[in-house]
Amino acid sequence: MSVVEQARRARDAAAELAVATRTVKDAALVAMADALVARTPEVLAANETDLAAGREAGLSAAVLDRLALDAGRVAAIADALREMAALPDPVGEVVRGSTLPNGLELRQIRVPFGVVGIIYEARPNVTVDAAGICLKSGNAALLRGSSSAAHSNAALVAVLRDAVAGAGLPADAVQLLDASSRDSVKELMRARGLVDVLIPRGGASLIRTVVEESTVPVIETGVGNCHVYVDAAADVAKAVAVTLNAKTQRLSTCNTAESLLVHAGVADTFLPPMLAAFAEAGVTVHGSPEVAAYSAAVVPATEEDFATEYLSADISVAVVDSLDAAVAHIRRFGTGHTEAILTDSASAARDFVARVDAAAVMVNASTRFTDGGEFGFGAEIGISTQKLHARGPMGLPELTSTKYVVTGDGHLRG
The missing domain is CATH 3.40.605.10 (Aldehyde Dehydrogenase; Chain A, domain 1)
Structure with missing residues (x-):
């Protein structure tokens, strides 16, 4: 027929x-x-x-x-x-x-x-x-x-x-x-x-x-090149836990985090435990030179890496100088699906939410929550x-x- x-x-x-x-x-x-x-x-x-x-x-x-x-x-x-x-x-x-x-x-x-x-x-x-x-x-x-x-x-x-x-x-x-x-x-x-x-x-x-x-x-x-931005005012322990969940809770979904942006002001305290957690979970990090300085296991990231929805145990990671730089990176590589900020600064959260163009924006929560069931809508x-x-x-x-x-x-x- x-x-x-x-x-x-x-x-x-x-x-x-x-x-x-x-x-x-x-x-x-x-x-x-x-x-x-x-x-x-x-x-x-x-x-x-x-x-x-x-x-x-x-x-x-x-x-x-x-x-x-x-x-x-x-x-x-x-x-x-x-x-x-x-x-x-x-x-x-x-x-x-x-x-x-x-x-x-x-x-x-x-x-x-x-x-x-x-x-x-x-x-x-x-x-x-x-x-x-x-x-x-x-x-x-x-x-x-x-x-x-x-x-x-x-x-x-x-x-x-x-x-x-x-x-x-x-x-x-x-x-x-x-x-x-x-x-x-x-x-x-x-x-x-x-x-x-x-x-x-x-x-x-x-x-x-x-x-x-x-x-x-x-x-x-569908297409979800979702970012997690760790702000200078983030709680490091919470940020590591949320980022790991966003990346590894399920690898093959459109709301899985595919890119991590870290404010330079928190990189020294955040990246060592985060990279260790990724390594333990079997996640390959494709990082900028600043990220690679923290671990020999980091694979050098290309422009294509930052534009990729991996749907696998891979993540691109970069260090940024400011929230402005994080937003600019997301505007360049994001797909309008879900973006997240991890911060204890109410003003940084408001600024990020107002400036990021996406269907869902998470504040101190995993990207994996972008889901009809999780939102209480039921079927999706x-x-x-x-x-x-x-x-x-x-x-x-x-x-x-x-x-x-x-x-x-x-x-x-x-």
């Missing part, structure tokens, strides 16, 4: 989802969760096929880990759907409302986008997360995963479609596009008028391609790094648009 035909079927499904009650949608989410648990062996068998092919193709250990499923991971994915069902339904929420001087009643309410296309890489959990968050927000989902997860995604979508249909909603609310060819991505990006919005999730190259080539509106997500489809419509963690409200409902009693405009 062509992408255009799938998109047309998705539009028909979206029309039904738009008027579905929360009770029906939540029942479908729970049915999806129950079906995943019941059919776990089927999903794991498909996943093993992908893993075997990935090992043969020489995929890295990190990619294979993101691709791998087991009974525990499937159960966690199912639990996420149940948690989603418990969240408030954004559809129909009144954003604002008033009675105009002429007596007209004006309401702005949340409505679904309609058809949401999601292009993503080798994370089968995204298949379920995306399908669930789209359904809860009243949208039909067109899912285009990577070829490396093709069997896993096909098995997951088969389970989800059966559950959705069994709950009384159209199965075409969840559809998987062919991952064997790039043509499906190109067709999806050109399906303007059938697909309402595209959300790319993955590396910089994928996101750049979708943003630059799509005629369908795109919400840009990604972290938007753009400035239109949605910025930061994209929860259920961010997967809606709005419409104005104007109610009168025979009102005429004079």
